[in-house]
Amino acid sequence: MSRNVSVRLNPPLFKEGGVDDFQTSGRTLSLVVSPRDGSLAIYPTPNTDPRNLKPGYPKSQPLYTAVEQRPPTSERRTFVIDCSVVFAALQNLLNVAPTKEPELLGDNQIPQIIRKLTVDYGNFCKECWAFSSRSESREGPLDSEPDHYRKLHTCFSLFTVLYLPESGFEDAPIGDELMEWLNANYIEPSTEEGDHLSALERPWEDENFWSYVTRATLRGLSKASAFFLEALSKHPSENLRRMSEHLAPLLKNHPRLHQFNSERDFAISSRRWKEKVKTLRLELDHIPDGDRDDGFDDWWDHFSDIVSILEGREEVLKRLCVDFGSDWKEVCVAWGIFVDPRLRRQDLPEVVVQILDEMPPDPTDLEDVTHSLLMLGKPTQVLSQAAQLDPWLAAHLADTMEPLELIDRDPDDSGLTLRQQYILSYAEYLHSDPGLWRITADYMCSCGDIGKEMADQVLMRVPLRLKLSSPPGGPPNDEASRIRAGDLVGVLKEINETCHHHQRERARRAVCRIAARTFLAEKEYGLAVAYTSSAEDWPGLGRIVNCVLDEYFEEGPVKFARLVSKIEPSLQTLRKQPSSIANGVFTYRLMFAIHFADFHKQRSHGHLQEAARVAAAMLKDEIAPKSWWAVVLSDSVDLLLNSEVMPFTPTDVSVLLHKLQEITMRTSHGAGPDYLSMLARATKGKDEKSALQRLQVVRLALAKYYARCTAIGVSGGPDGLFGY
Structure with missing residues (x-):
């Protein structure tokens, strides 16, 4: 259902008759549609190489904004929300109830339930008509005059009378x-x-x-x-x-x-x-x-x-x-x-035709024409007229007509049924108000795969409001604080519920990725990992781990350990997932970050033996990537040189020495970037030469540690500590 949209620029971009000058200047008009609310941004832009622009053309160009649909406000918003409840009930009746409770719904019961729901639609129109008619209710501008809601009520109530009779009165005089x-x-x-x-x-x-x-x-x-x-x-x-x-x-x-x-x-x-x-x-x-x-x-x-x-x-x-x-x-x-x-109902069109020949409806009155088409039994034409009167009317009439088999259920060349076309047209109107995103998604998701994909785009662009700080002078964001405390609340919870209800897993994962990026920017690594894993975004998890490990170089080991401390619960959740995922490379890198942070935490708290145990375990169990072996060895030097305790066991020292020897040998054969890149970042020179110098310190510390072990009679095995 394509539409031609005419936009008048104010103030004018150029004077009357200046089109040719504008075009020869090398400029054209561009238009961008906001995916959040359908608003438009119109602006001049070069249609050629900017260097070829006509000299003297103003560098500063205006930006025009416009909206195709005026967002609903005041009573209209209330009306939309109230009617969405009835719409949801009808979808549940048609899509869920027949499969779950078929014994409760006979052939005649569904039309009667639909009748009750259409009566509710009419009553909402009537209530809004009465509300907007009261002068004391007019605190602000109304979207529609009271007469508009009266028209909606007359059309919907007439439809109910003609097409949804009470049980037992289907063939009764009308x-x-x-x-x-x-x-x-x-x-x-x-x-x-x-x-x-x-x-x-x-x-x-x-x-x-x-x-x-x-x-x-x-x-x-x-x-x-x-x-x-x-x-x-x-x-x-x-x-x-x-x-x-x-x-x-x-x-x-x-x-x-x-x-x-x-x-x-x-x-x-x-x-x-x-x-x-x-x-x-x-x-x-x-x-x-x-x-x-x-x-x-x-x-x-x-x-x-x-x-x-x-x-x-x-x-x-x-x-x-x-x-x-x-x-x-x-x-x-x-x-x-x-x-x-x-x-009877079936005979009414014949009488109406006869009367309309002498007393035709007013062609300029959409309400009157809609009434005549309803009585003539022409539902498809009714929808066309109703759409001009109000997209709400056409959408909800079409939604009711399809299960009554008054309109065709087969899609046309667009891939949409007639009902879906009118529902989506109304949903686009709702999209003009970002605050109605959940209702917009509900309507879109009732329109097959095309509608669901449109709903995905809406859901993925809902502002999550995850920032802790509010606008200057505003109150703190309590929802964001509770999310950081571990609760799923606010907009994030509503989106999750909507995605679950409509089985939009793709959109849910995308929203989780967006949330993860927000938390990552704020260095809330625990939440970032949790939402990334919920999105099953394993490359994203790898990027987060990289950012976490970068904190070691940028902020130092103490702050690094503090930032990583909140990640461990997320790791426990990951490890409970299927082994094909839990054993993935990204999960192992996360495990290393947590162990490496624990190592530095134990060091800073003076728990040297526990720190030594963690360091040796990272190397022995190959938790640490090979590019980080040299860093772990380097950070273990103060433990090796401690004069009061000997935190490493001979077996642990053997592991450290084996890793040091492998690094040295591989580096001598040209694999230095694979083994020394991280240590190089941690040294003053930030190059491979500085890293090798640092490893010499590690080798000396290990030799001294071995000497101390020998002095107190501790052996690393039958061949000694260096007998491999």
Whole structure:
């Protein structure tokens, strides 16, 4: 469903008639769409090599921003959120309930549940209509005038009446339901008129008396009509008094379908009632011409119109509706009450076509055209008109029509069904408000793979609000603090729940990667590792380990150990995963970082024997990468030279010496970069030569340590410490 968008730049980029000059200057207009809310950024940009730009062209160029959809605010936002609950319930009914609880949902139960949900939609429209109509509620600008919500209500409620009848009334006459809909949404005659007439001693002398009684009759308001006919008991005309005495009971006893237990009883009663109306017509026609005027008005003509309504005379119904300023709807509804009381839903379009030939809908009134298409039984065209009235209306009508098989379920060339096209169009409108991201994703995820991929893009761009600091002067970010304490809260939790609900694992992992980058930038390495592993981003885990190890060179061993201390819980989680992952190279590098940090932690706390044990274990168990062997050996020198304790066992010293010998031998054969790169970074010269000099210190320390072992009678084995 492509759309052409016209954007007017203000202030103008160039004066009128300056298009050619703009183009020859080597510039063109570029447009960028924000993936966060669909807003536009428009700006001039070179369309050639910048060196070829026309001399004298301004270096400073304006940047224009625009939005295709105005974000919903105030009552509209509340309306959107309320309706999304009903939408979610309908999706659950159609997608989940039939598979989980098929025994609870018979063939007739799903349409009835859908009916209840569509009634809820209509009620939300009505509530928002009432809210926006109250002047005291207008604290700020409204998205839509009250009349807009009235239009939404009339369209959705008419759809419910026509296409979702109550159980057992699918094949019942529809006249009463249509009349109830008409009277609820288009109140005529007004209550004020009735109050005014009832306060008069001789109401028939008022110029609006007969029009009120006639219209009340036309609208099926029998009690109101009968009340004023009974007031004619004081009229000076004896004939009018007598006719009114006969007509009032007929109005009161007008058979209506809801009064009977069966349609057969209704039909019998209607025929008998019609016979009484015919009798009244005969009596009325026998009244002499000279007694048909009471000095105020020709009462007979008005009385005859009322009797004609009861007789179901089509031409009179149409004439009266035109006289009263009504339209085709009132004729159609009255038709089902007076002309054909047994008119059924499937027969309504034929009647509507006949009436619209003489009284067509207003083509400039989207509401009126939508009503006519609903009554004509043209759901596809209904959606086209509804989309122009409000994307909300088209989306939710389409969502309801598809399970009722009113529209085609097959996708077109775009790969989308008709329902999905209108749902996604509405979702794009919601996307203009980033705060409605969760609802936007819900609607998109109901539209197959295309919609789910669109939802992924929305979810991956929701601001996570992970920064601890708020804007200057603002309160601290409590959610970010709780996340750092180990809780999954706030936006991050909501995104996780949404991804889980819609099974959007790809989006969840992407969001975890984004969160990990935030924590990495803040040196929250424990959280960075946790979210990276949750995303199963193993290369990302490798990058984090590199950053962690860089802290050793940039901040020193003490701060390095403190920064790494929070990573160990994440390592425990990783090691519980399948062996193919837990034994991966990135996990092992993380294990080394934790062991190396523990080594320096024990050193700084004076736990020399524990530090020596960790150092030897890193080398013996090959936890340390070979590029770090020299660093571990170098950092062990102070332990080897300690004069108070001898923390290394002879076996440990043997391990250290073996690694030193391998480094020396490999380096002499040209593998220096593989073994000395990290130690070189830690030395003053930061080169291989400085690293080798440092290793000489290590060799000397090992020799002294061995000498001390010999002096106290400790042997490294049958061949001695150096006998390998």
